[in-house]
Amino acid sequence: VLWTVYVKLKEMSAVPGQGEDGQWMPSARELMKIFNSYNKHTVQLKKNLKETNLFFREIRQNYSNACASTMSSESASLEAGQLSCISFPVHEEEFLRNTVGAAPYILVLGQDCTARYQLLNCLLGERLLPLGPEAGEACEGVQGTVCKRRKLCFTHGRQTRLSLALPGQYELVHQLAANCGRWDTVPREDLEIHEECEDPAHRLAELEITLHHPLLQVAKVMVVPCPSVQPIEEALEDCTRNVIPIILYAINQDSLSTEQVAELWKVKEMLSFPICFVRIPDTMPAASPEPGRRAEKEKEKSALHKQLLSLGFLSGPTGNCSCGAPTQMPTPGSKPQSMLGEAFERLHRLLVPFTRQVLQNQQVEAANLLNGIHCRCLDLFINQAFDMQRDLQITPRRLEYTREKEGELFTSLMAIANRKQEEMKEMIVETLSSMKEQLLEDAANLEFTDIIVTTNGEPVTSKEIKSCIHQIQELIVVRLNQAVANKLISSVDYLRESFVGTLERCLNSLEKSHIESSVHNITSNHLKQLLNAAYHVEVTFTSGSSVTRLFWEQIKQIIHRITFVNPPAITPEWKRKVAQDAIESLSAAKLARSICSQFRTRLNSSHEAFAASLRQLEEGHTGRLERTEDLWLRVRKDHAPRLARLSLESRSLRDVLLHGKPKLGRELGRGQYGVVYLCDSWGGRYPCALKSVVPPDDKHWNDLALEFHYTRTLPKHERLVDLHGSVIDYTYGGGSSIAVLLIMERLHRDLYTGLKAGLSLRERLQIALDVVEGIRFLHGQGLLHRDIKLKNVLLDKQNRAKITDLGFCKPEAMMSGSIVGTPIHMAPELFTGKYDNSVDVYAFGILFWYLCTGSVKLPESFEKCSSKDQLWNNVKRGARPERLPSFDEECWQLMEACWNGDPSQRPLLGIVEPSLQSIMVRLCNCGSEQKSSSLEDSN
Numbered sequence: 001v002l003w004t005v006y007v008k009l010k011e012m013s014a015v016p017g018q019g020e021d022g023q024w025m026p027s028a029r030e031l032m033k034i035f036n037s038y039n040k041h042t043v044q045l046k047k048n049l050k051e052t053n054l055f056f057r058e059i060r061q062n063y064s065n066a067c068a069s070t071m072s073s074e075s076a077s078l079e080a081g082q083l084s085c086i087s088f089p090v091h092e093e094e095f096l097r098n099t100v101g102a103a104p105y106i107l108v109l110g111q112d113c114t115a116r117y118q119l120l121n122c123l124l125g126e127r128l129l130p131l132g133p134e135a136g137e138a139c140e141g142v143q144g145t146v147c148k149r150r151k152l153c154f155t156h157g158r159q160t161r162l163s164l165a166l167p168g169q170y171e172l173v174h175q176l177a178a179n180c181g182r183w184d185t186v187p188r189e190d191l192e193i194h195e196e197c198e199d200p201a202h203r204l205a206e207l208e209i210t211l212h213h214p215l216l217q218v219a220k221v222m223v224v225p226c227p228s229v230q231p232i233e234e235a236l237e238d239c240t241r242n243v244i245p246i247i248l249y250a251i252n253q254d255s256l257s258t259e260q261v262a263e264l265w266k267v268k269e270m271l272s273f274p275i276c277f278v279r280i281p282d283t284m285p286a287a288s289p290e291p292g293r294r295a296e297k298e299k300e301k302s303a304l305h306k307q308l309l310s311l312g313f314l315s316g317p318t319g320n321c322s323c324g325a326p327t328q329m330p331t332p333g334s335k336p337q338s339m340l341g342e343a344f345e346r347l348h349r350l351l352v353p354f355t356r357q358v359l360q361n362q363q364v365e366a367a368n369l370l371n372g373i374h375c376r377c378l379d380l381f382i383n384q385a386f387d388m389q390r391d392l393q394i395t396p397r398r399l400e401y402t403r404e405k406e407g408e409l410f411t412s413l414m415a416i417a418n419r420k421q422e423e424m425k426e427m428i429v430e431t432l433s434s435m436k437e438q439l440l441e442d443a444a445n446l447e448f449t450d451i452i453v454t455t456n457g458e459p460v461t462s463k464e465i466k467s468c469i470h471q472i473q474e475l476i477v478v479r480l481n482q483a484v485a486n487k488l489i490s491s492v493d494y495l496r497e498s499f500v501g502t503l504e505r506c507l508n509s510l511e512k513s514h515i516e517s518s519v520h521n522i523t524s525n526h527l528k529q530l531l532n533a534a535y536h537v538e539v540t541f542t543s544g545s546s547v548t549r550l551f552w553e554q555i556k557q558i559i560h561r562i563t564f565v566n567p568p569a570i571t572p573e574w575k576r577k578v579a580q581d582a583i584e585s586l587s588a589a590k591l592a593r594s595i596c597s598q599f600r601t602r603l604n605s606s607h608e609a610f611a612a613s614l615r616q617l618e619e620g621h622t623g624r625l626e627r628t629e630d631l632w633l634r635v636r637k638d639h640a641p642r643l644a645r646l647s648l649e650s651r652s653l654r655d656v657l658l659h660g661k662p663k664l665g666r667e668l669g670r671g672q673y674g675v676v677y678l679c680d681s682w683g684g685r686y687p688c689a690l691k692s693v694v695p696p697d698d699k700h701w702n703d704l705a706l707e708f709h710y711t712r713t714l715p716k717h718e719r720l721v722d723l724h725g726s727v728i729d730y731t732y733g734g735g736s737s738i739a740v741l742l743i744m745e746r747l748h749r750d751l752y753t754g755l756k757a758g759l760s761l762r763e764r765l766q767i768a769l770d771v772v773e774g775i776r777f778l779h780g781q782g783l784l785h786r787d788i789k790l791k792n793v794l795l796d797k798q799n800r801a802k803i804t805d806l807g808f809c810k811p812e813a814m815m816s817g818s819i820v821g822t823p824i825h826m827a828p829e830l831f832t833g834k835y836d837n838s839v840d841v842y843a844f845g846i847l848f849w850y851l852c853t854g855s856v857k858l859p860e861s862f863e864k865c866s867s868k869d870q871l872w873n874n875v876k877r878g879a880r881p882e883r884l885p886s887f888d889e890e891c892w893q894l895m896e897a898c899w900n901g902d903p904s905q906r907p908l909l910g911i912v913e914p915s916l917q918s919i920m921v922r923l924c925n926c927g928s929e930q931k932s933s934s935l936e937d938s939n
Contacts, residue, residue, distance in 0.1 A: 028125065028215045030352045035218035038104055038359040041653060045100045045366055048649050052370065055642060059086050086377050092369045098242070099366045104359060105243045106221045109267065110250030111260055113149045115280045116223050119250040122347065123221065124154070124213055130185050148193040150207055151235065152223040157210035162190060164205040172205050193229060203229070219246075232263050236270050244362055245273055246355050252280040255307055264313060276354045277308060279342040305340055313338055336361045360657055367654035374647035378709055381640045385814055386782070388632040392625055399618050406614070410607045417599045425592035428480070432583055435479060442479075443472050443579035444572040451570075468570055472578050636814050641702030648705040648726065648740070651712070655725035659683035662690055662727060662743055669750075671791070671805070673700070682743050685724050689746040694732065694739045704740055706814070711806045714781060719774030721745050721794055721804035747802060751793040755856050763799045764851040765920040770801035771844060772916060776909045778803075779837050782811045786830075788843035789822045790850060812836060823868050824858070828876045828901055838903040841912070845898025849881045852891050890919050 088096065106123065110116035117129035129152075151167075162179060164172040177187040186209065193203050206225075215221075224235045247267070256264070267275065308314045315337050336357040341350035432439075448471055451464050665678030674693035682688050695701040711723045722745040732739035749757075751767065759767070771793055778785055785792075785806065792805045827842035829835040850856065857863075859881030865871040880899055883892055894915055900906050907915075 028213075030348065031355060032214055032218050034352065034356050034359065035104055035215075038363065039218060041363050041657060042100065044649070044653055045363065045370070048370055048646055048653070049096055049100050052374070052646055055646070056086055056088075059639065086380070088369075088373055092373070096366055096369055099244070099362050102242050102244045102362075104219045105240075105245050106219055107240070107243075107245040107247050108221065108223045108250065109247065110280075111253055111256070113147055113226060115250035115252040118252070118280050119248060119278055120152075120154075120221065120223055122344070124211070124215065127185055128209070128211075129191070129223075130188055146228045147226050148229050149191050149226045150193055150205065150229055151225040152191075153206050153208050154213075154216055154221040154223075155208060155210050156213065156216035158212055159210070160212065161208075161210040162186070163208050163210075164202070165208050166201060166205055171208075172201060174202065174205075227263070232266050233270065236267065240271060244359060245271065246358055247271065247273055247275045248351075249275050249277050250280050251277060251304065255304060256311075261311060264311075268313070273358060274336045274338040274354075275313065276351060277313070277338065277340040278347060278350075279304065279340070279344060281344050304342070308338075308340055314340060364654055364657050367650050367657060371647060371650040371654060374643055374650055375709070375713065378640060378643045378647055379713075381635050381643065382811060382814060385632060385635050385640070386811065388628050388635070389812070391628055392632065395621055395625060399614070399621065403611075403614060406607070406610055410603060413603050414600060417596045417603065421592050421596040424595060425588045428586075428588040428591055431480060432586065432588070436583060439476060439479060439583065440576050440579050443475060444576040446472060446475060446575060448570075465570070468575070469578055472575060473582060476579065476582055640814065641706060644705035644709050645701055648708050649728060651708075652726045652728040652740070655683070656727045659725065661729065662688070662741060664690060664692070678746070679743060683724055685743075685745075687746045688724060688743050691742040691744065692729075692732070692739050693742065694737050707806050707809060708740075708742070710783060710809055710811070714778075714783075717774065717777050719770050719777060719802055721747065721802045744804070745802075747794040748797045749795050750791050751795060751801065751850075752790040752856055754795050754799065755790065755850065755854060759799060759854065761854075762920070762924045764854060765916065765923065767793065767795070767799065767801040768844075768848055768851050769913065769916050769920065771803065771847065772909055772913050774801070774803040775840050775844060776913065778809065779840070779909065783809050784812060784837045785809050785840050785843075787822060787825070788840055788847055789825045790847065790856065793847070823871050824862050826872070826875070827899075827903070829903055831872060831876060836903065838906045841906045841909060842899050842903075844909075844912070845895045845906075846881065848891070848895045848898065852887055852895070853884060888919065888923060890915070890922075894919070 087093075108116050108120055108123075110119065114131060118131055120129055121127050121131070153167075162176050164174045164176070166172070176190045177183075178190050186207075190207060224230075224232070249264070264275075305314065336354075339350055339354050341347055448468055451467055659682055662679045662682040665680060668676045668678055668689060670676070674691050677690045677692060679688040679690040680686055682690075693700075693704055695704055708723075708726055714720065716722060724743045724745070726743065727741045729739045729741055754767075755764075771788070775785060775788065783806075785803065786809065787805065788803070792803060793801050794804050795801055825843040825846045827835065827839040830839055849859065861874065861879045861882060862871060865874060878901060880896075894907075894912065897905070897907050898912065
């Protein structure tokens with residue numbers, strides 16, 4: 001009981017920062033603050049990592065199920081390739097797992113036990129470990145005996161307690177000297193391993209020292225054992241498992257020995273953490289030395305600094321001054337460097353920033369990795385939404401285009417078939433007339449194949465006669481066939497460029513995106529059959545082809561009606577007579593009618609087959625587009641917003657780790673969704689403005705998170721207000737709510753205030769140009785602003801404009817049709833939920849009206865409206881601001897064009913900008929000339 005009372009009194013009377021023996025210790029309060037901050041941010045990192053992994057698992061499972069149930073193997077493998085991006089790379093996942101779950105430990109190393117123990121006593125502010133000759137000043141003690149001090153682990157507990165335990169396993173049953181009576185300093189026999197001890201577990205056990213110390217509440221402290229007890233590699237492996245080590249190395253000699261340098265190299269190889277080297281003096285200085293002595297001491301210390309620098313343990317001239325503080329503080333987010341402090345009495349000036357830098361670096365890197373995967377996957381979802389929206393818009397148009405173009409092609413080919421019959425009849429008559437003599441001559445000189453004809457004109461068999469007649473017929477067919485083919489080809493050849501290329505490309509695109517492999521290419525094949533009805537003659541119009549036989553069968557039947565009574569002698573005269581009879585028996589009208597009839601039959605057959613396969617293709621696309629629209633809805637409503645919120649949290653955590661929580665100044669203004677405050681400086685930028693938003697529900701959280709992602713990923717542009725960063729304040733309003741603090745560039749005033757104060761015509765026209773330039777940039781990035789108005793245009797001190805407040809800013813593919821904006825600036829189509837970036841052109845038209853008036857007074861047509869609903873109804877019916885007498889005609893025409901009720905009739909901003917430039921040149925030059933004229937008149 002007396003011992004307990006003594007300990008309590010001792011704890012109550014202890015002076016923070018100083019132990020009983022008067023030794024200085026670093027500010028435990030500052031270190032506790034650093035460790036508490038680390039542990040608080042670790043909770044947020046763990047939560048974000050857990051939710052991110054859960055999100056990834058759900059996404060992969062949902063997509064895998066969709067692929068398995070509705071998609072072909074080809075489509076499924078394609079989706080699997082995209083899904084591989086929705087996960088952590090292996091090395092990043094391992095780093096996050098090791099970092100986010102690790103606890104901070106202070107790891108004390110040193111040249112010998114005395115140096116380590118003295119540094120430990122200084123850390124905790126009490127003489128807990130023995131010092132001096134009686135405790136052994138070096139690891140090789142008196143009379144050459146080897147020091148065998150075991151590993152020490154200091155942990156927090158309500159009561160002071162010592163025990164032996166195997167690391168991470170169990171406590172050993174052993175009687176310690178400290179438990180046998182009262183102690184101020186840990187007994188030496190409990191620290192050392194006795195030679196006679198043969199128990200391996202006892203030799204490997206660490207001494208756990210439990211203390212009710214504030215620093216130990218937030219971080220454990222470990223002191224490595226002597227090398228004779230455990231090699232440094234094994235000791236480090238045990239000490240740094242799932243740990244973020246704050247490595248302190250105590251030096252009590254003027255230089256490092258070869259063995260100590262080798263040990264340090266092993267530490268550097270095994271751990272990727274910096275080391276804080278601390279010079280421990282032989283005796284604690286009672287007062288600062290005289291200036292001469294101080295310079296001499298600094299000169300002595302520089303030798304140690306040079307040695308560490310030459311060995312590569314310190315980097316460059318950014319070391320530390322003799323007081324122990326870094327000569328140049330590292331920039332936020334930079335890789336932590338090893339440090340050397342040679343003024344032991346000012347150790348806190350080194351240890352506090354060193355600890356902050358090590359812990360901060362680990363968490364910043366973890367937050368960066370998390371935010372990186374969030375942004376990559378979010379961009380993937382946004383791009384996917386663009387692709388899906390394009391598919392939903394383009395596929396129905398492609399189907400309709402294909403149907404229309406095939407119909408036009410079919411109509412054109414049928415017109416050719418009907419129109420060309422009479423022309424073909426005349427062509428056949430002309431061809432036969434012009435070719436008759438040549439055909440008769442060629443027939444007379446024809447050499448038959450497979451028939452032996454004697455020179456004396458002896459009769460042949462009836463079979464041979466028929467064969468001869470057939471070959472004469474073939475000669476006539478081939479010649480006439482070529483002439484007709486050329487005529488038909490020349491009639492339809494112009495269709496190749498106007499139909500075939502575009503139509504075939506469109507069909508190929510439709511068939512590639514179709515999920516049913518069974519109908520793949522069928523429609524294209526039917527289109528080719530349709531085209532072959534006109535073009536087949538160009539490719540295979542020979543006497544042996546099926547088309548030739550189809551077209552000329554009737555010709556042969558007419559020729560075959562020639563009868564033979566007696567087999568004649570095959571002479572040139574006979575061959576000429578057979579050819580002449582065949583030619584004269586041909587009917588040009590029947591032949592032309594037969595050709596066109598066959599052409600029409602093929603066209604109708606191919607057209608019907610094409611229409612049937614296109615319907616089948618359309619049915620397949622209809623089912624696919626329904627699934628695509630469902631997925632598009634999930635991406636916009638669930639996947640992207642959920643991931644954007646995780647991204648906002650990870651980025652905000654990074655920003656607060658690097659730059660801290662911003663300080664709110666005086667209120668600058670209030671809006672519908674937040675309050676804007678002055679912020680003197682943050683993250684090395686000043687002055688800043690801070691927008692505080694308290695999202696009331698998940699929808700507003702999602703909108704804010706997506707806004708932040710779009711704004712942060714935008715390239716910097718001189719016509720957009722720069723967003724510096726964000727911080728999530730979990731204690732906003734005294735802890736009653738959670739606010740997102742958006743830190744942004746601060747400008748002089750908004751356009752509303754500027755117009756009230758008065759702006760010149762030149763300044764107002766320049767502001768209009770600046771706003772158009774900013775909107776064009778947003779549209780070029782695929783974004784719509786949707787809330788262009790006076791208060792969302794900020795002016796610098798030179799009255800140049802920048803667009804701000806991207807709260808409603810979204811890519812067109814991510815819009816859900818919600819009605820957003822400020823009523824008087826909202827285009828009529830916004831109320832339908834179907835709109836595009838022309839709504840920003842409309843809003844600019846209204847803004848330009850204000851700029852032309854030079855005041856903030858509402859237009860009469862809007863001022864007389866008693867409610868938003870009445871205003872919206874009037875706008876939908878065509879109500880617009882009135883024309884004032886002071887308006888320039890060209891300015892009035894421009895604003896009228898911009899607020900046109902038909903979005904397709906509004907001018908593109910690429911046309912608006914040069915129009916504004918010409919207006920500015922004309923009006924400002926005219927104003928200057930009038931001013932000069934008035935001055936001359938007054939003179």
